[in-house]
Amino acid sequence: MPLVWTDAMRTGSVEIDFQHRELIRQVESLHEAMRQGRGKEELARTLDFMAQYVKRHFAAEEALMERVQCPAAQENKDAHGKLIERLGELRRKFDQEGANTTLLLEMYQELSKWLANHICKVDAQLRLCLEPQGAVCAQGR
Ligand SMILES: [Fe+2]
Structure with a gap:
């Protein structure tokens, strides 16, 4: 099942939602490349992209959460730190082993699952701070 952006992912920030869509688009382009047998070439590009974009995106999101005193701010920071560590591990694996199908699958599955979750x-807890009127909806379902 491809990963798609859904309404449940809405944060109430146009900028953050845009960055999330871009992250999903990149992970899905890896999936598409795998389907077309170009996954191995795409792997290095995705690793480079993620390493750069994720840092910029995480910094923006963390700053926003702090600014609006989102209760999820610390949990968010911790999760980001773990993903950056994990991306570093995947990069080292790639540098050692080169592109292979196992690494490709591992990376796609992990990243798509991590992003969705x-x-x-x-x-999405940001929405409770940025759109207080949405709180009932977000908590009630
Ligand atoms: Fe986050």
């Missing part, structure tokens, strides 16, 4: 459960 993290955006819905942690990042």
Whole structure:
């Protein structure tokens, strides 16, 4: 099942939602490349992209959560730190082993699962701070 941006991922920030869509788009382009047999070439590019974009995105999101005193701010920071560590591990693996199908699958599955889970459960809590009228909806379901 491809990862798609859904309404449940909405954070109430146009900028953050845009960055999330971009992250999903990149992970899905890895999936598409795998399907077309170009996954190995795409792996290095995705690793480079993630390393750069994720840092910029995490910094923006953490600053916003702090500014609006989102209760998920610390949990969010911790989760980001773990993902950055994990991306470093994947990069080292790639440098040692080169692109292979196992690493490709591991990376796609982990990243798509992490993004879906993290955006819905942690990042979307921003919505409660940015759109207080949405709180009933977000908590009630
Ligand atoms: Fe986050």
